[in-house]
Amino acid sequence: MKHQGFTMSTATLRPKQKKRVSLKARQTRALNAFLIYGAVALFVIATLAPVVWLFISSVSSNSDLTDLPLRWLPNKLDLSRYAALLQPGGAGAEFLAAMRNSLVITLGATFLSIMVAIPAAYSFSRSKGIRGNLLYAVLATYMVPPVALVLPLYSLLSALHLLNTTFGLALVYCTILTPFTTWLLKTNFDAVPLEIEESAQIDGLNRWAVLYRIVIPLALPGLSTAVVWAILLGWDEFFYALIFTSNVNAKTLPIAIADFAAGRAVDYGLICAAGALAAVPPLIIGFLLQKGLMSGLTSGSVKG
Amino acid sequence: MTQRHDQRTAWLMLLPALTIVLGAIGYPLVRTLYLSFTDARLTAFNVTPAWIWFQNYVAALTNPSFQASAVRTAYFVIVNIGLELILGLLVALLLNQAFKGRAFIRALLIVPMALPTVVNAIMWRWIYNPEFGALNALLTQLHLLNEYRSYLGDPDIAMNMIILADVWKNYPIVALVALSALQLIPLELYEASSLDGASVWHQFWKITLPSIIPALTVVIVLRTIEAVKVFDIIYVMTRGGPADSTRTLSFEVYQEAFSKLQAGSGAAYAYIVVLISAVLIALYIVLLRRQEKIS
Numbered sequence: 326m327k328h329q330g331f332t333m334s335t336a337t338l339r340p341k342q343k344k345r346v347s348l349k350a351r352q353t354r355a356l357n358a359f360l361i362y363g364a365v366a367l368f369v370i371a372t373l374a375p376v377v378w379l380f381i382s383s384v385s386s387n388s389d390l391t392d393l394p395l396r397w398l399p400n401k402l403d404l405s406r407y408a409a410l411l412q413p414g415g416a417g418a419e420f421l422a423a424m425r426n427s428l429v430i431t432l433g434a435t436f437l438s439i440m441v442a443i444p445a446a447y448s449f450s451r452s453k454g455i456r457g458n459l460l461y462a463v464l465a466t467y468m469v470p471p472v473a474l475v476l477p478l479y480s481l482l483s484a485l486h487l488l489n490t491t492f493g494l495a496l497v498y499c500t501i502l503t504p505f506t507t508w509l510l511k512t513n514f515d516a517v518p519l520e521i522e523e524s525a526q527i528d529g530l531n532r533w534a535v536l537y538r539i540v541i542p543l544a545l546p547g548l549s550t551a552v553v554w555a556i557l558l559g560w561d562e563f564f565y566a567l568i569f570t571s572n573v574n575a576k577t578l579p580i581a582i583a584d585f586a587a588g589r590a591v592d593y594g595l596i597c598a599a600g601a602l603a604a605v606p607p608l609i610i611g612f613l614l615q616k617g618l619m620s621g622l623t624s625g626s627v628k629g
Numbered sequence: 630m631t632q633r634h635d636q637r638t639a640w641l642m643l644l645p646a647l648t649i650v651l652g653a654i655g656y657p658l659v660r661t662l663y664l665s666f667t668d669a670r671l672t673a674f675n676v677t678p679a680w681i682w683f684q685n686y687v688a689a690l691t692n693p694s695f696q697a698s699a700v701r702t703a704y705f706v707i708v709n710i711g712l713e714l715i716l717g718l719l720v721a722l723l724l725n726q727a728f729k730g731r732a733f734i735r736a737l738l739i740v741p742m743a744l745p746t747v748v749n750a751i752m753w754r755w756i757y758n759p760e761f762g763a764l765n766a767l768l769t770q771l772h773l774l775n776e777y778r779s780y781l782g783d784p785d786i787a788m789n790m791i792i793l794a795d796v797w798k799n800y801p802i803v804a805l806v807a808l809s810a811l812q813l814i815p816l817e818l819y820e821a822s823s824l825d826g827a828s829v830w831h832q833f834w835k836i837t838l839p840s841i842i843p844a845l846t847v848v849i850v851l852r853t854i855e856a857v858k859v860f861d862i863i864y865v866m867t868r869g870g871p872a873d874s875t876r877t878l879s880f881e882v883y884q885e886a887f888s889k890l891q892a893g894s895g896a897a898y899a900y901i902v903v904l905i906s907a908v909l910i911a912l913y914i915v916l917l918r919r920q921e922k923i924s
Contacts, residue, residue: 452639504654582748
């Protein structure tokens, strides 16, 4: 920087100096690029290595996994864990039942929540009288620690004979998903211009028709965002599932995997394979709907 | 007339959601408060429990085990959120630079985020395994470690190892929010200050950081609310052990209510967690409303 000031003042030396500066600038740029690509490489390794290791472990035989010193690639591909998990009978019976329960509960709770969140979010978005504190109260309920609700919910489910049922757990998941999807959808409906609706209302459509025929089609990307987040949250839930389910009737994947990991005869490869299979649906959904995932994340924090 | 009709429709549209919120969150919240003043037991819901005023709260707050759990939770939250903030900021700054394949590399942040918490927990538990784990193998093969050691079995470091696993999964949320805030900063601001001869360091403190602090604050408060509740990763990785060194408040509530079956005092434990969370939730909402007003 100081060099530059010096060259400016001495006009005769300018061409030569300029060349030297540009060489230096090129060097700095090369160094910068080197540092950036180095840091990026570090980031990629730190992000992928644990997951790749989970996958490698899931296709390594037990003797490869327990061989010391550890070699990072197995001698042979061993797919027996995947075969065991995906076949009915043995570990597979438990795993497949848990996969089914997770699917039913997550999709059921997502559907229920979205159904009630759509009109609620629209109402919050459009009605000035209702907007405000009530909306924030609804948002706050999503963040209430589950430990504060679990005892009464337990006796409630028990009284309704819904303990250890997929329906009961799906209902409980609505306590998380409904406030959250309502909030996400509300920010999306806010972005739909009022003018279109007003002209539709003049044409004689009532509020419900306006919502379902005009607003929802326009807010479809936002709707898919809410659905994705609801599925990810439901698929990941652990605490309620641990307390409200007890066997294959309703046990979800996270609980089944925790059970595998807690067993006395621990097969690390099997646990890794179960984990890898459980991670596939959310990873696929996450990558397919990247943009939606981002906007869901930022609508609660950045107003973009 | 239509105005009033509209108002009625607006409430009608809210009704299903409000029913769920009031029935499945509001009622249990009040019921737990009631239980926290009684000596209710989980196995005897038919028996009317005795009202014992603040005895459960006094017992909880004077219980050394509960106090230790509160301290552990505070440690978990502070270290965890501090690391997430630093790492999230650094990675966001990195991924905001120009380099080849940037869109793809950015998308990698989704991997830890989308990975289910329990899968993250078993994955790191396997990596930390004292006999066959990848961490021991890596460190000894790099000659950074002389012999295999225990991680989750060592009360001195078990909590730190869980924090590491949790940060790996959750810092991408902070990074993504910071990244999207960085992209909103007008480039002209940097160009103008470059002409004024400002250094990169100076630009970071005067332009970059002030522009992303509002978004960062909100996501950090949100992450703090989540961290206070921490349960699942601890349940799967250590179950609160070894020697209670990873027992957090949520774990304390879980054991009091569901292992010892003390619904009354479990509810009081839970309400102490609720009060801590309530302060943070209020802070979150105040920040969010302020941002809404600005935009």
